[in-house]
Amino acid sequence: MEQHKFNVVGLHSGSVYEDIRTFIDKFHSMNTRSNYERHIRNFFVWFRGKQLEQLQQEDMPIRNADVIKFQLFLRNHEADYSNSTINVIMAAVQSLYEFLEINEYNVNSKFAKVDVLPDDSESAGALYYHEAEAMANTVMTHRKGHEKSAFLRMAYTTSLRKSTLLNIKWSDINKNPNENHYLVSVIGKGGKKHIVPIPDQLYNELLLIKEQEYYQQYKDNKVFHLSKTTIQNMMDTLKEQLGLSAERNITFHSFRNVAASYGSLEEVQDHLNHSNINTTNKYYRHKTKDYSQSLSLRMGKEIDNSIFNELSKEELISLIMNQGAGAILNMQKEAQEIMNIKGVV
Known part of the structure; x- marks a missing residue:
C-alpha cells in the first residue's frame, strides 16, 4: 500500500490564474494574501480590463511606462491614497512580475519597477480648532462661500477624508431620534461603514447650500460640488x-x-475610524510639543497652588482661555458637572 501512497496527483491546468494564485498563497499571513490579491486584481482590472480568472499569457507582458501610469493613476485617485499605501500596492505588482519571470513567463520584471514615493506619514501639518474655525469664517467671502465654509466645518468636525466628504449624499444624513443632532453615515477607507454625529447647527449650515442660486443645477443628491482644483x-x-x-x-x-486635540486616544481612534490604535497615536497626535512642561525644566521650579488665590476672576478666566483647546474642553466638561451637581441647568 505504501508504494501507492503518492499515486494521486493534482490537476494542473497551467492557467495564468493558477500561477497567480500560487504566488499569493505562498505568503503565510492571511492578511498579506488578502491584500496582495486585492492589489493585483485592481491592477489588472486597470491594465487589461480583466479579472484574474480571465487572464491569458498574452495579457502579461508589460512596459515600464504602463506601471508608471498606474502609479500616477493611484496618486490622482479620489480615494486619496497615501504614498506609503501606493508603495505597498506597487510592491505587490513588482513582486508578482518577479515571480512570473522566474516561472518562464514572457515578461521582464525590471519593467515593473518604479521609484518609491517619499514617506508622507507626517505630510499634513498640525491645525488647531481656532485656526480651522477662522478658515471657515474667512472662506465665506470667496465664491461659493456658503458651500466652502460648510465643507470645511464638516471636515474638521467629522474628520472625514476629502474624497468621502465629496461623496456624501443628503440621504446619508439623518436625524438621530430624540436627540439634538444628525448622523452622517458613510463608507470610509477600506470599505468600512462609519457613522459620525454632527450638531443641528452644522446641519442647518448645510441646508443653506441648497438656497444658493447656482446649486439648483445639481440633481445628483450630493451635498458638495467642489473640484479638487477648487479645494x-x-x-x-x-x-x-x-x-x-x-x-x-x-x-x-x-x-x-x-x-486629535480632544478626548482620549481611544475616542480619537473611534472618531477617525482607525482599525489600529497605533495609527491614531502615530499620525494624528499634534506634533507641536509643549517643551515648557518637560521634566528637565520643571525640576526645582515647583509653584504652590496658592498662586491662583492671588489672581482676580478676570485674570483666572484669561488664563483658562489661553490654554489649549483640549484643556479648555476638559475644564468645560468638569464645570458643567459641577453645575449639574449644584442643580443649575
Whole structure:
C-alpha cells in the first residue's frame, strides 16, 4: 500500500490564474494574501480590463511606462491614497512580475519597477480648532462661500477624508431620534461603514447650500460640488490670508487632525475610524510639543497652588482661555458637572 501512497496527483491546468494564485498563497499571513490579491486584481482590472480568472499569457507582458501610469493613476485617485499605501500596492505588482519571470513567463520584471514615493506619514501639518474655525469664517467671502465654509466645518468636525466628504449624499444624513443632532453615515477607507454625529447647527449650515442660486443645477443628491482644483486653490488662498507659514505644511488633510486635540486616544481612534490604535497615536497626535512642561525644566521650579488665590476672576478666566483647546474642553466638561451637581441647568 505504501508504494501507492503518492499515486494521486493534482490537476494542473497551467492557467495564468493558477500561477497567480500560487504566488499569493505562498505568503503565510492571511492578511498579506488578502491584500496582495486585492492589489493585483485592481491592477489588472486597470491594465487589461480583466479579472484574474480571465487572464491569458498574452495579457502579461508589460512596459515600464504602463506601471508608471498606474502609479500616477493611484496618486490622482479620489480615494486619496497615501504614498506609503501606493508603495505597498506597487510592491505587490513588482513582486508578482518577479515571480512570473522566474516561472518562464514572457515578461521582464525590471519593467515593473518604479521609484518609491517619499514617506508622507507626517505630510499634513498640525491645525488647531481656532485656526480651522477662522478658515471657515474667512472662506465665506470667496465664491461659493456658503458651500466652502460648510465643507470645511464638516471636515474638521467629522474628520472625514476629502474624497468621502465629496461623496456624501443628503440621504446619508439623518436625524438621530430624540436627540439634538444628525448622523452622517458613510463608507470610509477600506470599505468600512462609519457613522459620525454632527450638531443641528452644522446641519442647518448645510441646508443653506441648497438656497444658493447656482446649486439648483445639481440633481445628483450630493451635498458638495467642489473640484479638487477648487479645494486646493481655496486652501492656498486661505493660508495666505491667515498668514499660515509654508513651514507648517498645512494641507486639507490637516482638518482631519483637529479632533486629535480632544478626548482620549481611544475616542480619537473611534472618531477617525482607525482599525489600529497605533495609527491614531502615530499620525494624528499634534506634533507641536509643549517643551515648557518637560521634566528637565520643571525640576526645582515647583509653584504652590496658592498662586491662583492671588489672581482676580478676570485674570483666572484669561488664563483658562489661553490654554489649549483640549484643556479648555476638559475644564468645560468638569464645570458643567459641577453645575449639574449644584442643580443649575
